[in-house]
Amino acid sequence: MNSTTAVSPPLSARVPRRRRFIEMALAGLDAAGFREIDVPLLAPFEEIRSAVDESVARELFRFAGRSGEVLVLRGDVTPVVAWQYARHLSERPLPLRLSYAARVARVRQEFARYRIESHELGAELIGAQGLDADVEILSAAVETLDGVGAQGVECVIGHVGLSASVIDEVSKSNGTLRRQLDTAIAAKDRNEAVEMARANGASAETIRRIKLLTLVRPKRADLAALAEGAPRELADAVLRLQQIIDAFANRGWEDRFQLDLSRRNERGYYSGVVFSLTSPASQRALGGGGRYDRLIGRFGVSQPAIGFGLRVETILDAIDGEGGR
């Protein structure tokens, strides 16, 4: 096996340390009411595939089972938890708070450098909609990292609904243009996004919004400007982010978040607020998450949900001063 696939050397001091770290994080989540579940190692590819976008499906290792059925190895945990909920947990009282810690394998593991295998821990809040649920999960993610000793953790917050209406207006039914504009806005490439919009007859109002969406360091006033005269979906997304900012301020966390108005739906299943977690001690994001109100419904039982996942090795590297900074 290629050594770059290993999580750590077999007899490394990291092994017991990682176990203690996971136990500490899960204990913190347990105290907040999240019950640990066992995430299966294998899941039926056809069922998972029907619920996730191609970008997620591409990252899953798949192979044939004993009866010839195609199985996937645990990769992106959230769709598997959604599948488990729909199959086994849908009779439970709501909201349901779940936590997990699992070893995952992804064809492309963006947060763990070259590691194909890594450990991920996280939490999902199922059956809860609204601001309180969003704030609960965002806070749980930050507090979990604080609790395990990560320093200077910051939350980068966005909403997939901010750019959606702008992209819809400019691209209409042109799939290639949609993909290109989505990519340009997500890269904060104002020049390219504006050129593309102008070439396709976008209004001055849309151009103004693209300029706001692609700001490097947007402020609260920019968020308000985005909502001026905006369609319903965009106005709702802005309102939710403003409410979250207020909730963070009430906790004294004004310096612990950044707005990112250009965030895209990179996993394909997000439907509302999305976030990532950074630290000055790490070159990589420590984790992230978001609201996914339509994912569980793809398995037959509709429930709103929001969750987060943390990359254990990346966090340990940051705590140990090996995060590259």
Next chain:
Amino acid sequence: MSTLRIAMPKGRLMESALAEFERAGISEKAPDIGRKLVIPLKNGSGSKLELLLVKNADVPTYVEHGVAEFGVCGTDVLDEADCDVMRPWTFAFGRCRIAIAGRPEVDMSRWSAGDTLLVASKYPRITRRHFSDRGWNAEVIKLNGSVELAAVLGLSDVIVDLVESGRTLKENGLVVHEVLGETRVKLIATRGLTRAQNDVLAWMVDELSAADRDKS
């Protein structure tokens, strides 16, 4: 805050980018390069900045992995690397066409869906994507330089390459058959920047933008 790094491609692109940085007040004056690969960049941000001198094609890798927070890179290299980085500033210099070129007698209108073309290029990903979007089969031959030779010697039917003035093509008896787009030079940044690092990026973009306004 620890030192922030800018991955910079060696050569002409670096000279133009450093001149822009100096004009915008991002660096005090063009630093003495010599043979060093890591060079401190005196600047007015209040943060420590240094240049990492790397190969053009490696800039996206250093930035995507966060080893360098920022970089300067052409969109040809970025699109070929298919990397996930921010591209918040477009420089005025370094505009170039990317085109399909070949011998004058090549008649591209004779090709249609189902035909297989032999295409030589330094940019196999961009080339495959273009021909695939068109519904053509392209067998891409990856070359690292002097791509024109492939069309001259019949290694490929056509080439996909950057065309600046068109002089190299002309001197080798080749012509542009189709312009696929324009490449630009971007200031790029890694994802996952902290607030303080993002402030430095915003400062750089503001300074470059102000210098551009002054110029025009």
